Amino acid sequence: MKVTIWNENRHEQRNENVRKIYPEGLHGTIQYFLQRDGFTVNTATLDEEEHGLSEAVLNETDVLIWWGHLAHDEVRDEVVQRVYERVLEGMGLIVLHSGHFSKIFKKLMGTSCDLKWREANEKERLWVVDPAHPITKGLGSYITLEQEEMYGEHFDIPAPDELIFVSWFEGGEVFRSGCTYKRGKGKIFYFRPGHETYPTYHHPDIQRTISNSVKWAAGLGSAMPTYGHAEPLEPIGAKTNSKGDNKR
Amino acid sequence: MKVTIWNENRHEQRNENVRKIYPEGLHGTIQYFLQRDGFTVNTATLDEEEHGLSEAVLNETDVLIWWGHLAHDEVRDEVVQRVYERVLEGMGLIVLHSGHFSKIFKKLMGTSCDLKWREANEKERLWVVDPAHPITKGLGSYITLEQEEMYGEHFDIPAPDELIFVSWFEGGEVFRSGCTYKRGKGKIFYFRPGHETYPTYHHPDIQRTISNSVKWAAGLGSAMPTYGHAEPLEPIGAKTNSKGDNKR
Amino acid sequence: MKVTIWNENRHEQRNENVRKIYPEGLHGTIQYFLQRDGFTVNTATLDEEEHGLSEAVLNETDVLIWWGHLAHDEVRDEVVQRVYERVLEGMGLIVLHSGHFSKIFKKLMGTSCDLKWREANEKERLWVVDPAHPITKGLGSYITLEQEEMYGEHFDIPAPDELIFVSWFEGGEVFRSGCTYKRGKGKIFYFRPGHETYPTYHHPDIQRTISNSVKWAAGLGSAMPTYGHAEPLEPIGAKTNSKGDNKR
Amino acid sequence: MKVTIWNENRHEQRNENVRKIYPEGLHGTIQYFLQRDGFTVNTATLDEEEHGLSEAVLNETDVLIWWGHLAHDEVRDEVVQRVYERVLEGMGLIVLHSGHFSKIFKKLMGTSCDLKWREANEKERLWVVDPAHPITKGLGSYITLEQEEMYGEHFDIPAPDELIFVSWFEGGEVFRSGCTYKRGKGKIFYFRPGHETYPTYHHPDIQRTISNSVKWAAGLGSAMPTYGHAEPLEPIGAKTNSKGDNKR
Numbered sequence: 007m008k009v010t011i012w013n014e015n016r017h018e019q020r021n022e023n024v025r026k027i028y029p030e031g032l033h034g035t036i037q038y039f040l041q042r043d044g045f046t047v048n049t050a051t052l053d054e055e056e057h058g059l060s061e062a063v064l065n066e067t068d069v070l071i072w073w074g075h076l077a078h079d080e081v082r083d084e085v086v087q088r089v090y091e092r093v094l095e096g097m098g099l100i101v102l103h104s105g106h107f108s109k110i111f112k113k114l115m116g117t118s119c120d121l122k123w124r125e126a127n128e129k130e131r132l133w134v135v136d137p138a139h140p141i142t143k144g145l146g147s148y149i150t151l152e153q154e155e156m157y158g159e160h161f162d163i164p165a166p167d168e169l170i171f172v173s174w175f176e177g178g179e180v181f182r183s184g185c186t187y188k189r190g191k192g193k194i195f196y197f198r199p200g201h202e203t204y205p206t207y208h209h210p211d212i213q214r215t216i217s218n219s220v221k222w223a224a225g226l227g228s229a230m231p232t233y234g235h236a237e238p239l240e241p242i243g244a245k246t247n248s249k250g251d252n253k254r
Numbered sequence: 255m256k257v258t259i260w261n262e263n264r265h266e267q268r269n270e271n272v273r274k275i276y277p278e279g280l281h282g283t284i285q286y287f288l289q290r291d292g293f294t295v296n297t298a299t300l301d302e303e304e305h306g307l308s309e310a311v312l313n314e315t316d317v318l319i320w321w322g323h324l325a326h327d328e329v330r331d332e333v334v335q336r337v338y339e340r341v342l343e344g345m346g347l348i349v350l351h352s353g354h355f356s357k358i359f360k361k362l363m364g365t366s367c368d369l370k371w372r373e374a375n376e377k378e379r380l381w382v383v384d385p386a387h388p389i390t391k392g393l394g395s396y397i398t399l400e401q402e403e404m405y406g407e408h409f410d411i412p413a414p415d416e417l418i419f420v421s422w423f424e425g426g427e428v429f430r431s432g433c434t435y436k437r438g439k440g441k442i443f444y445f446r447p448g449h450e451t452y453p454t455y456h457h458p459d460i461q462r463t464i465s466n467s468v469k470w471a472a473g474l475g476s477a478m479p480t481y482g483h484a485e486p487l488e489p490i491g492a493k494t495n496s497k498g499d500n501k502r
Numbered sequence: 503m504k505v506t507i508w509n510e511n512r513h514e515q516r517n518e519n520v521r522k523i524y525p526e527g528l529h530g531t532i533q534y535f536l537q538r539d540g541f542t543v544n545t546a547t548l549d550e551e552e553h554g555l556s557e558a559v560l561n562e563t564d565v566l567i568w569w570g571h572l573a574h575d576e577v578r579d580e581v582v583q584r585v586y587e588r589v590l591e592g593m594g595l596i597v598l599h600s601g602h603f604s605k606i607f608k609k610l611m612g613t614s615c616d617l618k619w620r621e622a623n624e625k626e627r628l629w630v631v632d633p634a635h636p637i638t639k640g641l642g643s644y645i646t647l648e649q650e651e652m653y654g655e656h657f658d659i660p661a662p663d664e665l666i667f668v669s670w671f672e673g674g675e676v677f678r679s680g681c682t683y684k685r686g687k688g689k690i691f692y693f694r695p696g697h698e699t700y701p702t703y704h705h706p707d708i709q710r711t712i713s714n715s716v717k718w719a720a721g722l723g724s725a726m727p728t729y730g731h732a733e734p735l736e737p738i739g740a741k742t743n744s745k746g747d748n749k750r
Numbered sequence: 751m752k753v754t755i756w757n758e759n760r761h762e763q764r765n766e767n768v769r770k771i772y773p774e775g776l777h778g779t780i781q782y783f784l785q786r787d788g789f790t791v792n793t794a795t796l797d798e799e800e801h802g803l804s805e806a807v808l809n810e811t812d813v814l815i816w817w818g819h820l821a822h823d824e825v826r827d828e829v830v831q832r833v834y835e836r837v838l839e840g841m842g843l844i845v846l847h848s849g850h851f852s853k854i855f856k857k858l859m860g861t862s863c864d865l866k867w868r869e870a871n872e873k874e875r876l877w878v879v880d881p882a883h884p885i886t887k888g889l890g891s892y893i894t895l896e897q898e899e900m901y902g903e904h905f906d907i908p909a910p911d912e913l914i915f916v917s918w919f920e921g922g923e924v925f926r927s928g929c930t931y932k933r934g935k936g937k938i939f940y941f942r943p944g945h946e947t948y949p950t951y952h953h954p955d956i957q958r959t960i961s962n963s964v965k966w967a968a969g970l971g972s973a974m975p976t977y978g979h980a981e982p983l984e985p986i987g988a989k990t991n992s993k994g995d996n997k998r
Contacts, residue, residue, distance in 0.1 A: 048410070089688055094613065117686055120730075122732040124731060127739070128739070131426055131983070133428050135409070136413070138937055138970070144970075145972075147975060156732070156734075159395075162729070164660065164684070165384070165416065165417070165684065173428070175422075176738050177736050178735030179732070180428050182383065190658055191881050192882065193654060220860075221327065226884060232618070234616075235620060238622060240873075242623070242672050342862055364859055364860040365934055366977075370980040374982070375986070375987070376987070386687045386688065387684075408977075415909055424736075424987075425982030474640075476639055479630075484919075486872070486900075486921030487922030490879055491920075555829060632909070656878060656891065657879070663912070664909065665909070666914065668924045668926070670918060670924045676918045
């Protein structure tokens with residue numbers, strides 16, 4: 007299974023603290039643990055040509071992971087359109103943290119994806135609310151992150167197809183922090199944690215969750231549905247009048 | 255619209271503190287504010303004949319509210335069956351707090367309805383996660399209850415049709431505290447708050463939520479679907495072979 | 503409650519047959535029965551200034567009905583954006599028939615909204631699959647349309663929040679023909695029937711369904727959620743270390 | 751992965767026609783193709799001791815398949831309870847055809863599971879409405895069964911977590927014929943086809959669907975959530991008064 011991790015990779019250039027926590031970039035850390043778990047993993051970043059997401063790269067990608075924050079607007083619309091079409095064709099998409107405001111996530115959701123937020127080094131506890139879901143395999147009842155950015159409700163998303171995690175925050179908020187969706191043939195997982203100034207992606211249970219979600223999101227490899235004009239499968243117009251009962 | 259409030263009414267007999275908070279019983283307080291909001295409201299309690307839920311009473315009830323805790327097992331199975339059938343026929347059902355373990359709720363859910371709990375006089379904050387839902391009409395972003403019993407995830411319920419509230423608890427847990435379901439023609443709302451030793455049902459926003467939910471849950475008054483053997487609506491066997499395209 | 507019916511109004515100009523069935527335009531017929539049912543109803547069409555959907559008009563609209571087919575691309579993006587924002591703010595939206603391919607519906611869905619289709623004067627039967635839903639109030643088990651255009655699965659939409667109708671077609675297909683969604687504070691109903699060359703909107707049960715859906719979709723009139731930076735509601739950093747049990 | 755196929759096995763004893771189509775019983779045919787697909791498969795039938803579903807058997811079962819029709823009432827309640835508990839603990843359950851009226855399915859659904867039906871040798875066409883779902887892997891747009899019993903809407907089930915197939919019937923009905931649910935840690939798939947007098951379980955795409963569903967339904971093997979009394983994870987009562995903004 008082939009995974010591509012897309013990272014904006016700007017905080018890493020500007021902030022020494024981020025570089026200390028993620029010396030190879032956020033994408034480097036995620037690549038490391040997904041390779042460890044047996045996936046074939048490449049990375050792509052904003053400042054590469056076509057943001058590293060050429061047709062060729064996307065056609066080879068089973069699951070795309072997305073981390074962006076500062077420069078959502080710099081992502082070119084034709085690349086967003088390309089990713090969008092690949093998702094509808096069956097490519098899995100894992101959107102992390104501040105990716106909630108990325109063009110691709112908003113386009114797939116059809117909502118503002120807005121939320122409350124606060125940077126206050128506060129504790130987050132992600133509770134598992136769907137213990138039957140493969141994304142939660144091997145987790146306990148919750149994951150504790152000693153310090154994270156807060157995201158709070160109301161989170162302006164469509165009601166998720168499946169709600170997997172709900173976060174508790176020290177400052178008094180809650181958040182639907184693990185949500186799945188299907189769009190076309192593609193499966194999408196939004197996973198809240200991962201502010202760049204905290205070592206969140208080094209946490210074993212966060213790694214396990216992302217690794218599980220990649221397995222879950224990978225496409226089936228089956229052909230696309232056909233659309234458009236369709237010949238009748240049964241004869242039309244040969245029928246007698248309707249009969250039968252339409253009472254309630 | 256006719257509402258029947260069913261209350262176990264045992265804590266009120268045994269615990270002076272509960273009597274102080276709810277001098278007319280939990281059912282009396284709920285009756286008071288629903289009458290104030292314009293509903294026709296009767297009450298029924300465990301120790302009445304047929305628990306106060308005769309055929310005649312249920313046939314006249316548009317929405318039934320359920321509060322029970324100590325004596326779920328004393329509720330007779332034939333009364334549970336009667337309520338169940340009325341729900342499938344279109345009677346609304348509002349299940350409050352410890353009613354999560356009532357026979358009727360478990361029967362309608364098909365799960366254990368188990369959860370974590372703690373009585374520690376702790377703060378609960380109910381966040382609105384579905385601000386488009388009529389049950390949240392007139393509420394702010396959240397409701398704060400200074401002292402409540404804690405209920406925590408995992409809550410063993412089917413994924414709700416609609417998730418309306420998520421609770422934050424001071425002690426570190428979260429809970430899906432407002433959930434809607436449909437069963438047959440009936441609409442169901444589970445609403446978490448309301449431990450008997452706290453003045454929760456005197457809180458204006460809790461009253462507003464329950465009042466909204468009664469309006470939402472009331473049946474349509476339309477006839478039941480028909481089931482069983484059905485004559486064909488179209489002629490069978492006159493067709494030519496299937497044609498057309500089954501490619502993906 | 504104020505309803506605005508938006509109609510592309512092009513078929514009516516070009517096709518005498520359509521004019522015969524809908525002498526006042528599709529919008530005129532819909533306006534007629536909604537006024538009869540007690541709503542305040544205005545109309546707007548593509549060729550009016552701003553397509554008849556100025557800020558002022560939309561701000562006064564509780565529910566917008568949308569019918570378009572030939573000229574989706576002529577609808578200006580800033581008007582689509584305006585409608586989109588109003589939906590997120592709580593305006594109801596009823597999308598009819600070929601409106602599945604409108605810019606506004608695709609933007610709210612996040613999918614291609616593609617489907618199979620055929621014009622063969624064939625019979626459609628819309629089965630009620632959610633008899634507890636207010637949109638189905640007063641209907642029998644199904645609605646029969648003697649002649650309609652066929653729309654067939656796969657319909658590339660997000661799984662609906664609620665599936666209300668499923669259509670049977672004489673030629674052998676099925677279709678999820680009544681689907682609800684929430685986006686932000688707005689409620690959306692997609693309703694399949696209504697090809698311009700058939701008298702579908704004169705059918706009493708189609709009228710009843712649209713009328714019910716308008717009532718259902720109307721906003722609550724409550725204020726918008728707040729988003730953005732949020733001060734903590736509880737003190738941060740004063741806590742002792744976490745305790746407790748994280749076993750499964 | 752260990753599969754147990756439970757078959758009532760009564761039609762096979764009484765009806766020569768059924769024996770001709772399924773010489774080893776319905777369970778024998780299903781066992782055959784699941785073994786071919788690599789599963790370890792045992793069978794159990796009504797007339798065995800404990801209906802073949804002892805604690806030992808169920809504890810070793812990852813996915814249970816259920817086919818029953820004539821004798822739902824003969825299934826003992828303690829065996830139903832045992833299966834129910836195993837589902838909540840994570841055992842997958844595939845309920846086939848007339849199993850919609852089995853005690854176990856009704857108990858897990860919380861509804862009557864009633865429907866319309868007709869035996870008229872008519873054509874069924876199962877349309878895939880969720881092509882992103884692993885249960886549909888390898889299928890085309892639909893499956894055609896030249897002769898089947900009809901099941902028609904309204905089907906009195908909770909709205910499925912995922913709707914996978916919708917059936918078209920020659921006589922004019924539709925049916926939600928592939929539905930998934932989660933209950934506790936268990937995954938459930940209801941799949942409509944399979945009347946005993948037709949060779950449905952010999953159809954390659956029906957076999958593929960059941961085989962896919964077994965893979966999908968198998969449990970994660972992770973531990974159960976904990977329930978009951980819970981110590982606080984955070985200190986209670988040390989907080990200052992709430993602050994912040996509760997405007998909408």
